[in-house]
Amino acid sequence: MTSPLPLGPDFFERDATELAPDLLGKVLAGPDCAVRIVEVEAYRSDDPASHTFRGPTPRNATMFGPGGHLYVYFTYGMHHCANVSAGARDDGQAVLLRAGEPVTGLEVMRARRHGRADRELLDGPGKLCQAMAIDRSLDGADLTGDGPLTLYDDGTEPPRDPIVGPRIGLRVGVDTPWRWVDPRTTLRLRRR
DNA sequence: GCCTGGATTGTCT
């Protein structure tokens, strides 16, 4: 275990399908809690399932910004989802953070998730945002510096044998295997 | 354990 280091902009400035599996095992730290990422999905602008497929809009502006920033969107009338922008400016790429495991701030997250079992605190994209109090006010936050949220490498290597499969909840783009799961997780996640 | 249906609102066509 080396000392935790924030990931720099260089780490994020590559294709979302390369970045996504490397985010497994990394730590997303907020002001009062931190989470180890165990499930991700990649989205690109040439991908019909991506919010950026039809070009820039006010909502998806962060995905077209530089890599290493937080893209938060609101969906199904009641849920937020958190993404990390990837690639260079104007690339329109991002990695959706689907699930995580608690690192610090367990009590805070339990309170925000209102009595859910620990294994159900962070095992879905909407739940992860609820537990970490992520909403649209954090859209565009810089994850590489002194913002409210930071992505760290705490010395945990990405898994050598990540589970790869199709993305979840889509009407289109289900044929591309752009979802990665860390096999070391104890969460009950779809494994294929 | 697995499956089904309802909730609810911002966003784009």
Next chain:
DNA sequence: GACAATCCAGGCA
């Protein structure tokens, strides 16, 4: 005006 990168409760096995 329709849809959406979801979650949860409830029913059944």
